[in-house]
Amino acid sequence: MAASKPAGKSSAVKTSKRSKKSAPVMTPEEELSAYREMLMIRRFEEKAGQLYGMGLIGGFCHLYIGQEAVVIGMQMALEEGDQLVTSYRDHGHMLAAGMDPKEIMAELAGKQGGSSRGKGGSMHMFSPEKGFYGGHGIVGAQVPLGAGLAFANQYRGNDRVSVTYFGEGAANQGQVYETFNMAALWNLPVIFVIENNRYAMGTSVTRAAAGAEELFNRGSAYGIQGEQVNGMNVREVREAGARAAALCRAGKGPYILEMRTYRYRGHSMSDPAKYRTREEVQKMRSESDPIDQAREWLLGSGYATEDSLKQIDKEIRGIVNEAAEFAQIDREPDSSELYTDIYVEETAHAG
Amino acid sequence: MPVEVLMPALSPTMETGKLAKWMVKEGDSIAAGDVIAEIETDKATMEVETVDDGVVGRILIDAGAEDVPVGTPIALVLSEGESADDLAAECAKPAPAPPAKPAEEAGDKADKKDKAPKAAARTPAPAAMSAVKDPDIPSGTEMTDMTVREALRDAMAEEMRRDGDVFVMGEEVAEYQGAYKVTQGLLEEFGARRVIDTPITEHGFTGLGVGAAFAGLKPIVEFMTFNFAMQAIDQIINSAAKTHYMSGGLVNCPIVFRGANGAAARVAAQHSQNFASWYAHVPGLKVVAPYSAADAKGLLKAAIRDPNPVIFLESEILYGHSFDVPRLDDYVVPIGKAKILREGTDVTLAGYSYAVVYMLEAAELLAEQGISAEVIDLRSLRPLDVETIVASVKKTNRLVAVEESWPVCGIGAELAALMMEHAFDHLDAPVMRVTGRDVPMPYAANLEKLALPSAADVVEAAKAVCYR
Ligand SMILES: Cc1ncc(C[n+]2csc(CCOP(=O)(O)OP(=O)(O)O)c2C)c(N)n1
Numbered sequence: 001m002a003a004s005k006p007a008g009k010s011s012a013v014k015t016s017k018r019s020k021k022s023a024p025v026m027t028p029e030e031e032l033s034a035y036r037e038m039l040m041i042r043r044f045e046e047k048a049g050q051l052y053g054m055g056l057i058g059g060f061c062h063l064y065i066g067q068e069a070v071v072i073g074m075q076m077a078l079e080e081g082d083q084l085v086t087s088y089r090d091h092g093h094m095l096a097a098g099m100d101p102k103e104i105m106a107e108l109a110g111k112q113g114g115s116s117r118g119k120g121g122s123m124h125m126f127s128p129e130k131g132f133y134g135g136h137g138i139v140g141a142q143v144p145l146g147a148g149l150a151f152a153n154q155y156r157g158n159d160r161v162s163v164t165y166f167g168e169g170a171a172n173q174g175q176v177y178e179t180f181n182m183a184a185l186w187n188l189p190v191i192f193v194i195e196n197n198r199y200a201m202g203t204s205v206t207r208a209a210a211g212a213e214e215l216f217n218r219g220s221a222y223g224i225q226g227e228q229v230n231g232m233n234v235r236e237v238r239e240a241g242a243r244a245a246a247l248c249r250a251g252k253g254p255y256i257l258e259m260r261t262y263r264y265r266g267h268s269m270s271d272p273a274k275y276r277t278r279e280e281v282q283k284m285r286s287e288s289d290p291i292d293q294a295r296e297w298l299l300g301s302g303y304a305t306e307d308s309l310k311q312i313d314k315e316i317r318g319i320v321n322e323a324a325e326f327a328q329i330d331r332e333p334d335s336s337e338l339y340t341d342i343y344v345e346e347t348a349h350a351g
Numbered sequence: 352m353p354v355e356v357l358m359p360a361l362s363p364t365m366e367t368g369k370l371a372k373w374m375v376k377e378g379d380s381i382a383a384g385d386v387i388a389e390i391e392t393d394k395a396t397m398e399v400e401t402v403d404d405g406v407v408g409r410i411l412i413d414a415g416a417e418d419v420p421v422g423t424p425i426a427l428v429l430s431e432g433e434s435a436d437d438l439a440a441e442c443a444k445p446a447p448a449p450p451a452k453p454a455e456e457a458g459d460k461a462d463k464k465d466k467a468p469k470a471a472a473r474t475p476a477p478a479a480m481s482a483v484k485d486p487d488i489p490s491g492t493e494m495t496d497m498t499v500r501e502a503l504r505d506a507m508a509e510e511m512r513r514d515g516d517v518f519v520m521g522e523e524v525a526e527y528q529g530a531y532k533v534t535q536g537l538l539e540e541f542g543a544r545r546v547i548d549t550p551i552t553e554h555g556f557t558g559l560g561v562g563a564a565f566a567g568l569k570p571i572v573e574f575m576t577f578n579f580a581m582q583a584i585d586q587i588i589n590s591a592a593k594t595h596y597m598s599g600g601l602v603n604c605p606i607v608f609r610g611a612n613g614a615a616a617r618v619a620a621q622h623s624q625n626f627a628s629w630y631a632h633v634p635g636l637k638v639v640a641p642y643s644a645a646d647a648k649g650l651l652k653a654a655i656r657d658p659n660p661v662i663f664l665e666s667e668i669l670y671g672h673s674f675d676v677p678r679l680d681d682y683v684v685p686i687g688k689a690k691i692l693r694e695g696t697d698v699t700l701a702g703y704s705y706a707v708v709y710m711l712e713a714a715e716l717l718a719e720q721g722i723s724a725e726v727i728d729l730r731s732l733r734p735l736d737v738e739t740i741v742a743s744v745k746k747t748n749r750l751v752a753v754e755e756s757w758p759v760c761g762i763g764a765e766l767a768a769l770m771m772e773h774a775f776d777h778l779d780a781p782v783m784r785v786t787g788r789d790v791p792m793p794y795a796a797n798l799e800k801l802a803l804p805s806a807a808d809v810v811e812a813a814k815a816v817c818y819r
Contacts, residue, residue: 042383043383046383046384046400047402049400050402052359053357053358053359053399054359054360054421054422058363060363065384114599116597116598116599116601117600119597120598124594124598125598126597126598126601126602128565128601133562133565133566133602134594134597134598134602136590138585138590141558141586143558144554144555144556144557144558144561145558145559145561145562145586148561148562148563148564149562151559151563152563155518155563155568174554175554175586178552178554178555178556179555179559181552182549182555182559185550264384265400269361269362269363270361270363270365270392270395270397271397272395272396272397273397273398274395341595341596341599341600342595342596342634342635343595343635343637344600345658
């Protein structure tokens, strides 16, 4: 299979003009914080999987396990006021954006304390306050929406950047290319992040995409620069993200980052995963895990000890358990909520 | 205390499953993420991963066991520092409690039905519309003769002067001055930053507009005609209409989608379709379809100010029709209110957009035959002004619904249902519909004429319900 060496190391940067510097850009504090936040996503998602198994979470539930370095690395490259938007595989993005694990878990469980008060569920959560604009269930629909956020930034003349995440499966949708065209035509400050986890449900990228090895090149017809990034390594993601954000802020957007990554779990909870071997998953886990890589670096460089990392793990489990407990004891939304939030209440209406 | 591993539900519908195989044995060390067992459901065999670190203390359900209910403990995991001794205590305990039930469930479930709003089953969710009333037009107000086209342009220009967040985008809206010249002059006044020519890319620019609205701007998205909005209907419904609800009220989408809708002239089936009932079907959208220039202006101003997504349906044929428009600084017509254009006592005619032309003509013809028709311009299709229609039907006891759309699931069908619910005892005859014929729009002039309703059709229906 052509895509069998996705994330091992950063692949050639074909259209980017940068000179490739590999010096790590993260301070020990940042490395530690990246570790912590990736672990938070991992533990949160494991817990979500468990609550799903207990019947507390219904419907679809798409876990982000394995892809943590992508959103954490990108988020570290952003500034206050930047925005992000993604698909239904959104729990990690919300945690990375700084939303409260309790309100996310409660939303997964359909409770009143959920961030959408139980009306959105796993695929539909939002926090304009944290710059997070969803959470969208239609494959590819978030792509023009993200460009619209960028349009608003440009219209207002601020230097905010919007990061628009989508899967390699979504990268085949027509509206993605409609958006590339407009984003390039208008120089919108948007970073398109293709999270290439190699499978769209059960379809491997090589069975669905022409030019599957070079998705970062998908904007070349519009003159959009792109590069491929080892999405299993948080440092490399952060470095690429910072570069892309700087270009967008300088009015040289848009930009495409193809993150080579991998999801360990099924597409959603009821995925028997017959389209890949257990060995393939095991190999990614043991050789390329983003959290293990950060851990090794921290231990190897002496910035953390087994004990201090254990302490972090314990803290995170505490936070996640608290979120899970809250999600379980919180009430379902009041039945009157059925009819709220369909329309925004009219504000002062002249006439 | 050892941690119980429960039989998981692996799909939204799974209730029991077969524990096909254990991938670990008692005494094995496991870490979060390790596959510990395989479970067969009716659909597939799936792997179970542990979320706990520790040692497999005891396997409670043997491999091969069938029909294991979801939630049954299948194994015990010893955490760090625990030993097999801890298992004895655990196993002596009575059957484990099922997963904590939400506080509400026990007591509240029974009376949940009673708590739901009473009319829920039948009535659409009410759109926010407090005290909607047409603005008083002070007596002596000067009137200007103006086409619908000019009124729409003025509405946009006034709102763009008033609010810097309002901008227009669409195909040919700027340099070409609008495919139907509705945006004439806007580029000159407001510049290319706020009057934006888009590529021919409906799905994309609609999504882009919706994203900008999420971020607080107030886009006016012009569709050259609504026929082409079908390419974008996913963004209109799934993104614009539903996000406020799905976000629990955190995200607003203040956007107007406007353009020509309905029958044009001699352009055949793909360019001549009325989408009113498609959009009126959707909670979260407001839908308006004005007839007169004054309403076009006042309603478009209201639509631009509305914090919700508004579908603004214009009639290409009416663009060039002239009407009196009040000369007022800020003429805003609230969304949600029908307008009685002609009072009458024998039969109510209710319709919208170009159908109003047929109704007014029919009312004249009916008057000549001694039938007094009340003519209601619905103007707003969601929310529908049920109150005004019902009040009229209580007076006339008869209703004819008129539209150019296809009959099936149309606005006329909705009006008939509403009268059954709200005015059944007042009806002296069945509600009748006058609609376009149930065919794609033909090109040939004679066939096109046959496909559309006419004043004569309205007269015929009105006489039928008056038993004349
Ligand atoms: C328009 C549309 N078509 C199909 C689906 C069903 N669907 C949901 S996720 C998915 C696969 C998408 O894969 P990818 O974009 O690679 O993202 P990933 O799930 O790997 O994160 C499909 C086909 C959908 N939600 N929307």
